[in-house]
Amino acid sequence: xxxxxxxxxxxxxxxxxxxxxxxxxxxxxxxxxxxxxxxxxxxxxxxxxxxxxxxxxxxxxxxxxxxxxxxxxxxxxxxxxxxxxxxxxxxxxxxxxxxxxxxxxxxxxxxxxxxxxxxxxxxxxxxxxxxxxx
Amino acid sequence: xxxxxxxxxxxxxxxxxxxxxxxxxxxxxxxxxxxxxxxxxxxxxxxxxxxxxxxxxxxxxxxxxxxxxxxxxxxxxxxxxxxxxxxxxxxxxxxxxxxxxxxxxxxxxxxxxxxxxxxxxxxxxxxxxxxxxxxxxxxxxxxxxxxxxxxxxxxxxxxxxxxxxxxxxxxxxxxxxxxxxxxxxxxxxxxxxxxxxxxxxxxxxxxxxxxxxxxxxxxxxxxxxxxxxxxxxxxxxxxxxxxxxxxxxxxxxxxxxxxxxxxxxxxxxxxxxxxxxxxxxxxxxxxxxxxxxxxxxxxxxxxxxxxxxxxxxxxxxxxxxxxxxxxxxxxxxxxxxxxxxxxxxxxxxxxxxxxxxxxxxxxxxxxxxxxxxxxxxxxxxxxxxxxxxxxxxxxxxxxxxxxxxxxxxxxxxxxxxxxxxxxxxxxxxxxxxxxxxxxxxxxxxxxxxxxxxxxxxxxxxxxxxxxxxxxxxxxxxxxxxxxxxxxxxxxxxxxxxxxxxxxxxxxxxxxxxxxxxxxxxxxxxxxxxxxxxxxxxxxxxxxxxxxxxxxxxxxxxxxxxxxxxxxxxxxxxxxxxxxxxxxxxxxxxxxxxxxxxxxxxxxxxxxxxxxxxxxxxxxxxxxxxxxxxxxxxxxxxxxxxxxxxxxxxxxxxxxxxxxx
Numbered sequence: 001x002x003x004x005x006x007x008x009x010x011x012x013x014x015x016x017x018x019x020x021x022x023x024x025x026x027x028x029x030x031x032x033x034x035x036x037x038x039x040x041x042x043x044x045x046x047x048x049x050x051x052x053x054x055x056x057x058x059x060x061x062x063x064x065x066x067x068x069x070x071x072x073x074x075x076x077x078x079x080x081x082x083x084x085x086x087x088x089x090x091x092x093x094x095x096x097x098x099x100x101x102x103x104x105x106x107x108x109x110x111x112x113x114x115x116x117x118x119x120x121x122x123x124x125x126x127x128x129x130x131x132x133x134x
Numbered sequence: 135x136x137x138x139x140x141x142x143x144x145x146x147x148x149x150x151x152x153x154x155x156x157x158x159x160x161x162x163x164x165x166x167x168x169x170x171x172x173x174x175x176x177x178x179x180x181x182x183x184x185x186x187x188x189x190x191x192x193x194x195x196x197x198x199x200x201x202x203x204x205x206x207x208x209x210x211x212x213x214x215x216x217x218x219x220x221x222x223x224x225x226x227x228x229x230x231x232x233x234x235x236x237x238x239x240x241x242x243x244x245x246x247x248x249x250x251x252x253x254x255x256x257x258x259x260x261x262x263x264x265x266x267x268x269x270x271x272x273x274x275x276x277x278x279x280x281x282x283x284x285x286x287x288x289x290x291x292x293x294x295x296x297x298x299x300x301x302x303x304x305x306x307x308x309x310x311x312x313x314x315x316x317x318x319x320x321x322x323x324x325x326x327x328x329x330x331x332x333x334x335x336x337x338x339x340x341x342x343x344x345x346x347x348x349x350x351x352x353x354x355x356x357x358x359x360x361x362x363x364x365x366x367x368x369x370x371x372x373x374x375x376x377x378x379x380x381x382x383x384x385x386x387x388x389x390x391x392x393x394x395x396x397x398x399x400x401x402x403x404x405x406x407x408x409x410x411x412x413x414x415x416x417x418x419x420x421x422x423x424x425x426x427x428x429x430x431x432x433x434x435x436x437x438x439x440x441x442x443x444x445x446x447x448x449x450x451x452x453x454x455x456x457x458x459x460x461x462x463x464x465x466x467x468x469x470x471x472x473x474x475x476x477x478x479x480x481x482x483x484x485x486x487x488x489x490x491x492x493x494x495x496x497x498x499x500x501x502x503x504x505x506x507x508x509x510x511x512x513x514x515x516x517x518x519x520x521x522x523x524x525x526x527x528x529x530x531x532x533x534x535x536x537x538x539x540x541x542x543x544x545x546x547x548x549x550x551x552x553x554x555x556x557x558x559x560x561x562x563x564x565x566x567x568x569x570x571x572x573x574x575x576x577x578x579x580x581x582x583x584x585x586x587x588x589x590x591x592x593x594x595x596x597x598x599x600x601x602x603x604x605x606x607x608x609x610x611x612x613x614x615x616x617x618x619x620x621x622x623x624x625x626x627x628x629x630x631x632x633x634x635x636x637x638x639x640x641x642x643x644x645x646x647x648x649x650x651x652x653x654x655x656x657x658x659x660x661x662x663x664x665x666x667x668x669x670x671x672x673x674x675x676x677x678x679x680x681x682x683x684x685x686x687x688x689x690x691x692x693x694x695x696x697x698x699x700x701x702x703x704x705x706x707x708x709x710x711x712x713x714x715x716x717x718x719x720x721x722x723x724x725x726x727x728x729x730x731x732x733x734x735x736x737x738x739x740x741x742x743x744x745x746x747x748x749x750x751x752x753x754x755x756x757x758x759x760x761x762x763x764x765x766x767x768x769x770x771x772x773x774x775x776x777x778x779x780x781x782x783x784x785x786x787x788x789x790x791x792x793x794x
Contacts (some may be wrong), residue, residue: 003264007489009494013494016498016501019527020501020520020523022523023519023522024517024520025518025519026515036479043520045518057735059334060653079651080651081731081742082714083228084368085711085712087216095520096284113391124516
């Protein structure tokens with residue numbers, strides 16, 4: 001009985017860790033995309049502020065916009081409906097893949113339900129840029 | 135004036151809580167009758183003062199007293215009355231006050247219903263709850279007083295977060311808190327029993343109804359949260375594995391384990407130390423939930439305005455509670471002698487496996503929730519753990535649980551025979567397979583192994599429940615046996631059926647949901663799963679405190695209109711945030727769901743989300759059945775009898791019977 005439990009728990013832990021390793025998404029800032037730190041063709045998260053005037057609608061529900069951490073800029077392409085609080089100057093996080101030419105294809109766009117709210121990741125990235133600038 | 139009265143009552147409540155947390159404890163230790171007796175009056179006075187403070191805040195909300203900072207931030211003169219009342223718990227300060235009120239309420243309830251419990255035990259339980267309350271009231275008074283004034287006084291309030299202006303969410307926090315805070319009762323019973331060094335069947339019997347009530351409320355609270363997210367977030371999803379959701383789900387899982395192991399401890403005297411540990415962990419995870427939601431360290435759809443400074447207080451409080459209670463456990467538990475499980479084929483072993491599976495599930499969810507925080511704290515980079523992780527660990531861990539659950543209706547305590555179980559359960563197994571395979575094949579658009587699996591499990595719980603009631607009442611007058619069966623058995627049966635309904639809901643929704651994001655101009659059609667969605671355009675409407683654009687979508691089946699959906703995009707007058715209000719036609723077999731995206735360049739077309747969601751209602755229906763089952767079990771007459779009258783003699787315990 002005890003042996004079975006131990007074996008079961010070990011298998012469960014192993015499977016959980018395996019599943020965890022496959023489903024971790026790292027967060028990157030636009031600067032890290034531009035300087036090549038971010039891997040391409042892997043699901044990652046990219047966060048920043050939406051640059052004013054950069055939102056462009058295309059065919060159907062295609063849309064592109066530019067994210068910045070006030071140092072570098074990355075163009076993001078997305079197909080679908082944007083969240084309610086997606087707007088210029090808003091801090092947002094996207095999840096998707098970077099292709100080899102440096103364009104980011106988002107599968108998900110997350111904006112928070114509070115206009116004064118800045119995602120902690122984006123906040124940190126902005127602060128890092130500010131510190132370097134001083 | 136009224137806000138000052140509120141602050142003053144909070145301070146008085148704190149003083150009562152300190153008295154309640156110290157004297158009865160010392161009295162129980164020194165066998166000092168009058169000190170123990172203080173528990174009663176201190177608990178009731180605390181309830182009165184916290185209630186008064188809560189009433190003061192509500193009155194200030196109703197009278198639009200914007201000199202109170204919290205009210206200015208969360209209210210507005212245009213706000214409908216129901217949201218003025220629910221606005222009290224819309225933000226951090228008020229929801230803590232609600233926490234304290236509910237804790238004082240549970241304490242009062244325990245005080246009132248425990249006249250049959252020895253005075254020493256009762257004094258300790260009330261005192262432990264007093265100590266928890268002391269921590270929370272200190273927290274409110276020191277870091278987050280809802281009555282804090284501000285100057286200059288604004289003429290108009292900042293309005294309630296539009297997301298919270300929904301009836302589902304208005305009642306979600308109180309119900310959820312009833313569950314969270316309710317786990318303080320088994321926690322207090324556990325600590326009291328450890329202090330007294332008496333962990334016996336009586337202890338388990340006293341804790342059981344309270345645990346069942348708290349657990350049922352938590353179930354309803356979580357289901358309401360999920361239902362609200364489905365209505366209000368406009369993504370058509372019902373569970374996102376969001377850290378805040380996980381924070382409420384983990385105490386639920388541990389609570390579920392606790393509900394089961396308490397039964398084994400009460401009936402058979404097994405797992406005594408383990409059961410106490412579960413009670414401690416369930417409440418600790420409730421506190422961790424509060425900490426995670428309120429500290430601002432999480433990226434989440436629920437991340438409303440937060441203040442990290444407060445997180446430090448909760449963290450210290452959490453470490454004190456967890457550290458002290460686990461310390462006490464380590465000190466006292468080794469001396470506890472549990473009866474050993476005699477046979478691997480018995481109800482005890484089944485409960486043991488249930489507990490292991492539930493705890494491993496909790497651990498994997500905890501891992502996925504805390505891993506990003508730990509990585510961040512260690513400076514190893516910012517990561518997030520995606521929903522696929524949780525799905526891929528959750529399903530394999532809980533599916534065996536549902537399978538085992540079916541045998542719970544018939545298996546006996548102490549020792550049972552595999553042959554007997556097979557004999558009774560084989561018909562149920564066959565029926566489940568037949569219905570499980572045939573239902574999705576005949577009723578659904580395409581083959582899906584997930585659907586077959588889920589429906590088989592669901593029917594299995596139902597079939598075994600019927601077999602359970604049948605075999606329990608066979609022999610003699612069936613009607614009389616039905617009446618004499620304790621309500622805890624019916625509660626268990628109903629809750630287990632609820633799990634099956636829930637499983638069917640998840641399986642069919644995830645297998646056959648259809649989602650489309652489309653661009654539509656007035657007059658356009660979209661065909662989804664046999665339903666024809668026609669977009670008839672958008673009109674402007676005006677609500678009490680918002681203006682909205684309302685889309686009109688007619689759904690046709692075989693050329694005939696069957697439903698008209700009216701999703702809205704609302705803009706609230708003060709906060710100016712656009713808000714999506716989905717248009718849903720609910721049905722037992724399927725939901726038609728439309729949400730408005732955004733107006734597109736040409737001014738006529740809109741981005742729309744169209745969904746067909748088969749059987750999604752079954753998810754909440756299942757949760758509701760689980761909760762009702764828990765409540766029915768908690769109201770079992772057995773728990774209400776004074777301890778002396780129903781003396782459980784050893785002979786009734788050792789007879790192999792199908793009690794629970």
